[in-house]
Amino acid sequence: MIIDRFFFAPVKPTAMALFRIMDGLILLQDLLFMRLPYFSWLYGDRPFVPFAKIETAFFGGLPFFDIMRLLPNTEAVHFALFVLTVASTVLMTAGFASRLSAGLTWVLLLSFNNHMPLVLNGQDVFLCFSILLLALSNAGDRFSLDSLGKRRREEEGRVSQRVESGERSQQRSFAPISLFSSPLAQRVLQLQVAFIYMAAVISKLQGADWLNGTAVYYVLRYEDMVNLGWPGFLDNLFAVRAATWGTIAVEAAICTLIWSKRCRPFVIASAIALHLSIDLAMSVPLFEWLFISSLILFLDDDDFERVRAVICRLVPRVVPGRPVAGRDEPLVEAARSRL
Amino acid sequence: MTVDQPVTDAPEQLALMPIDRQAQPSGEKLVLSLVALFFLSQLIFVLPHNRATEMLLPLVKPELSLLGLSEKWNMFAPQVRKINLHGEAIIEFSDGSVALTELPRFDRLNDSLLRRSERFSKEKLRKLCVDHLPARGFEPFLEDMARFALREYLRGQPTPAGAAKRPLTVTLVVDWRAIEGPDEQRWQKLDTRNLKSDREHGQHHTLIVYDLTAEDQQ
Numbered sequence: 001m002i003i004d005r006f007f008f009a010p011v012k013p014t015a016m017a018l019f020r021i022m023d024g025l026i027l028l029q030d031l032l033f034m035r036l037p038y039f040s041w042l043y044g045d046r047p048f049v050p051f052a053k054i055e056t057a058f059f060g061g062l063p064f065f066d067i068m069r070l071l072p073n074t075e076a077v078h079f080a081l082f083v084l085t086v087a088s089t090v091l092m093t094a095g096f097a098s099r100l101s102a103g104l105t106w107v108l109l110l111s112f113n114n115h116m117p118l119v120l121n122g123q124d125v126f127l128c129f130s131i132l133l134l135a136l137s138n139a140g141d142r143f144s145l146d147s148l149g150k151r152r153r154e155e156e157g158r159v160s161q162r163v164e165s166g167e168r169s170q171q172r173s174f175a176p177i178s179l180f181s182s183p184l185a186q187r188v189l190q191l192q193v194a195f196i197y198m199a200a201v202i203s204k205l206q207g208a209d210w211l212n213g214t215a216v217y218y219v220l221r222y223e224d225m226v227n228l229g230w231p232g233f234l235d236n237l238f239a240v241r242a243a244t245w246g247t248i249a250v251e252a253a254i255c256t257l258i259w260s261k262r263c264r265p266f267v268i269a270s271a272i273a274l275h276l277s278i279d280l281a282m283s284v285p286l287f288e289w290l291f292i293s294s295l296i297l298f299l300d301d302d303d304f305e306r307v308r309a310v311i312c313r314l315v316p317r318v319v320p321g322r323p324v325a326g327r328d329e330p331l332v333e334a335a336r337s338r339l
Numbered sequence: 340m341t342v343d344q345p346v347t348d349a350p351e352q353l354a355l356m357p358i359d360r361q362a363q364p365s366g367e368k369l370v371l372s373l374v375a376l377f378f379l380s381q382l383i384f385v386l387p388h389n390r391a392t393e394m395l396l397p398l399v400k401p402e403l404s405l406l407g408l409s410e411k412w413n414m415f416a417p418q419v420r421k422i423n424l425h426g427e428a429i430i431e432f433s434d435g436s437v438a439l440t441e442l443p444r445f446d447r448l449n450d451s452l453l454r455r456s457e458r459f460s461k462e463k464l465r466k467l468c469v470d471h472l473p474a475r476g477f478e479p480f481l482e483d484m485a486r487f488a489l490r491e492y493l494r495g496q497p498t499p500a501g502a503a504k505r506p507l508t509v510t511l512v513v514d515w516r517a518i519e520g521p522d523e524q525r526w527q528k529l530d531t532r533n534l535k536s537d538r539e540h541g542q543h544h545t546l547i548v549y550d551l552t553a554e555d556q557q
Contacts, residue, residue, distance in 0.1 A: 003371065004367070007367075007370075007371065007374075008367060033459060033460050034459070034460055034462055034463055035463070037460055038463060038464065041487075042463070048467075048483060048487050049480055049483045050483075053479070053480075053483070057479040057480065059404065062400055062401055062404040063401050063404055063405050064404050064405065064407075065405060065407070110407045113407055114407065117409065118466075118467060118471060118480065119463035119464075119466050119467055120409075120410075120466075121462070121466060122410050122412055122414060125407060125408060125409065125410040126410070128407050129406065129407065129408060132406070184370065188374060188377075191374075191378060195378060195381060195382075196412045199381075199385040199411065199412035199413065200412050200413065200414065200416065202385065202386070202387075203385070203411065203412070203413035203416040203417050204413075204416040204417065205417075206387060206416070206417035207416050207417030207418055207419065208418075209418070209419050210416060210417070210419075214521045215415065215416075215419045217518075217520060217521040218419045218420065218421050218518050218521075219415050219419055220529060221423070221518045221527060221529065222420070222423065223423045223445070223446035224423070224425075224445035224446050224465055224469045225445075225458075225465075227458075228452075229529070230529055232529070235528065235529045237521060237526075240521065283458040283459070283462075285458065285459045285462045
């Protein structure tokens with residue numbers, strides 16, 4: 001059944017592993033450059049808004065998780081937790097005890113988010129949720145210290161096995177269990193990304209300025225959000241309308257056409273173009289980069305093989321240069337056929 | 340098995356792969372049901388409010404709140420902000436004097452690339468001082484904003500105020516200017532170098548007059 005295959009047919013963890021690294025790097029920037037300079041003001045002994053007020057006026061009786069409620073309410077304790085958050089994020093990015101470090105990062109980040117929710121952007125919310133799914137996934141099975149350690153242990157095991165059995169010719173490896181696993185967490189993340197764009201389209205379609213094509217005119221004139229700005233030759237109504245309706249079209253494509261393998265490269269290319277142009281024109285720190293990173297989740301094993309083949313051709317010495325096309329196809333097909 | 344080893348014995352290796360699916364079909368159905376429920380909850384949360392969503396919201400909000408998913412993903416939508424603004428605080432002292440202090444002004448960070456890069460670290464402050472300050476729903480936090488403005492003002496003073504000059508009230512004001520256009524006559528030419536303070540925010544709107552308590556004055 002299609003749904004079964006989509007959620008449970010084993011895939012390689014390449015996409016999740018790359019996303020883990022990008023997520024970790026983005027979170028580190030957020031913690032070190034956007035939260036640390038204002039730590040006392042956000043989480044200190046005399047914060048901008050007392051936590052008791054956040055609890056009543058913001059959450060208003062809704063349940064929420066904040067580990068700081070269970071600990072002494074002092075700046076020193078909060079700072080120790082912050083240092084722990086940075087450390088666990090570094091470990092998650094490097095892929096050391098990946099599930100544990102991602103789980104710890106999620107718990108701590110969610111606590112910091114809930115401790116001062118007034119300063120959160122969409123990126124903070126998505127980042128936090130994606131780390132929860134990283135903790136539940138196999139994202140540490142590639143490009144990680146975990147996978148390096150595992151490979152080393154397997155190689156040592158093989159050597160000792162060969163020495164014990166005296167069979168020098170036995171070159172066969174162990175089962176590639178770590179190479180394939182259920183993509184459930186990745187699929188939920190993909191759906192979440194598509195859902196976010198769908199929600200964005202729904203809200204835009206309710207706005208008169210988005211429908212008449214002038215919304216981007218106003219957005220580009222926000223004095224508090226200027227980055228490099230908008231090229232002068234595009235400062236006309238035609239370009240503004242194209243940008244306004246183009247934004248809706250690209251966002252709609254990301255939540256619909258991205259599921260079609262044939263359309264995916266075009267959708268991803270246009271999504272990257274959209275996010276990069278917003279990032280250049282406006283100052284929306286990290287938001288655009290987080291969502292560009294999330295597009296990695298939509299690349300499948302074949303896409304990565306194609307990218308790898310291209311890199312092999314361009315930089316033969318950096319990437320091991322043996323033929324890669326179709327290398328793991330028997331594995332993938334056999335795994336899928338078992339479902 | 341390493342990535343770079345040739346695969347010569349795939350079927351044998353795959354035989355060793357544990358696939359839980361066949362063993363636990365009911366577990367999978369449960370997982371899929373939870374996933375469907377999760378996205379349905381989010382859909383109810385982001386859909387335009389009507390009688391049906393109002394009825395269901397109390398059911399879905401708690402679970403989304405627990406997961407930290409309090410976002411509606413509606414950046415610049417449905418309505419776009421059509422003004423540029425900054426916050427200002429008027430502080431009245433017990434000796435009758437008045438001080439005027441501005442909340443951080445992000446429109447003054449357009450002079451150079453370096454100054455624009457300051458926005459990166461100040462984004463969370465911008466969220467508060469520009470996005471939230473005039474927004475509906477932020478009223479409960481305006482007095483905290485007033486206290487914040489006072490603290491920032493006093494921090495910048497060379498000597499602490501004496502008993503004769505105690506701050507009494509803080510008035511929070513939004514200074515704003517409409518973004519004109521986009522019709523041909525009022526089209527505001529986009530020149531990012533001129534998006535600094537030379538176009539003053541000439542309209543004013545008072546948000547709150549906050550009487551400081553003894554605790555605030557400590």
